[in-house]
Amino acid sequence: MSGSSASLQPPADAVKPVRHPDAPAPGDLLGAHYEHCFGCGPGQPHGLHLEARAGEGVALTAEFTVQPAHQGAPGLAHGGVLATALDETLGSLNWLLRTVAVTGRLETDYVRPVPVGTTLHLAAEVTAVAGRKIYSRAVGRLDGPDGPVAVRADALFVEVKVDHFIDHGRPEEIRAAMSDPDQVRRARAFEVNP
Numbered sequence: 001m002s003g004s005s006a007s008l009q010p011p012a013d014a015v016k017p018v019r020h021p022d023a024p025a026p027g028d029l030l031g032a033h034y035e036h037c038f039g040c041g042p043g044q045p046h047g048l049h050l051e052a053r054a055g056e057g058v059a060l061t062a063e064f065t066v067q068p069a070h071q072g073a074p075g076l077a078h079g080g081v082l083a084t085a086l087d088e089t090l091g092s093l094n095w096l097l098r099t100v101a102v103t104g105r106l107e108t109d110y111v112r113p114v115p116v117g118t119t120l121h122l123a124a125e126v127t128a129v130a131g132r133k134i135y136s137r138a139v140g141r142l143d144g145p146d147g148p149v150a151v152r153a154d155a156l157f158v159e160v161k162v163d164h165f166i167d168h169g170r171p172e173e174i175r176a177a178m179s180d181p182d183q184v185r186r187a188r189a190f191e192v193n194p
């Protein structure tokens with residue numbers, strides 16, 4: 001059963017999430033937040049190339065097709081890769097809040113094995129917000145958006161400033177990101193108070 005950890009239960013003062021007025025319209029592809037992201041970046045040959053689309057409210061859907069490079073057991077997706085798909089899907093919710101946030105905690109249930117070649121159909125939503133803490137959950141299904149559940153996750157993301165990345169990222173990549181106007185625009189657009 002997922003969501004059992006006490007730290008993933010929203011506190012009494014938590015509020016419902018609010019979709020940002022400039023959030024992408026329902027159905028819009030969200031695009032990669034960073035070219036070299038292992039979850040969504042087009043510049044990672046063995047990455048997941050996960051594609052997320054805005055939903056209604058603070059919810060979205062995403063798809064990811066398991067490639068041979070993602071195996072753990074023969075012919076089956078690696079559990080860590082599936083956790084990455086869930087993490088990336090949950091992280092994409094930040095586009096709808098227009099908040100920069102990182103994963104603090106991710107709890108994953110593996111319900112069914114996921115064969116190579118499978119397209120995992122993911123759906124995620126923010127359930128509550130308490131200060132900098134964003135509570136969310138996701139599910140991944142086989143054979144279509146209404147297919148059997150293969151994986152589930154509950155998560156806590158914590159809002160950070162863009163400086164979080166600038167302060168902690170390896171200087172080579174940070175320098176490259178900061179000299180890319182598109183990347184700077186994407187990062188700054190997420191900040192509530194740039």
Ligand SMILES: CCCCC/C=C\C/C=C\C/C=C\C/C=C\CCCC(=O)SCCNC(=O)CCNC(=O)[C@H](O)C(C)(C)COP(=O)(O)OP(=O)(O)OC[C@H]1O[C@@H](n2cnc3c(N)ncnc32)[C@H](O)[C@@H]1OP(=O)(O)O
Binds near residue numbers: 103105158166190
């Ligand atoms: C211009 C160039 C820019 C370059 C940047 C480019 C792009 C940027 C745009 C978007 C990118 C955004 C995200 C990345 C993208 C997607 C990937 C998917 C998401 C990820 O893959 S992202 C990587 C994995 N992730 C981390 O790398 C985090 C490492 N970690 C930390 O950096 C700190 O740990 C942090 C910041 C989490 C907290 O640190 P902190 O000092 O800011 O705050 P603090 O500790 O006070 O926590 C505040 C409140 O959260 C509670 N809390 C914290 N952690 C908890 C836990 N684990 N369990 C339960 N509760 C927890 C506390 O209990 C407290 O709660 P309370 O307020 O009630 O006391």
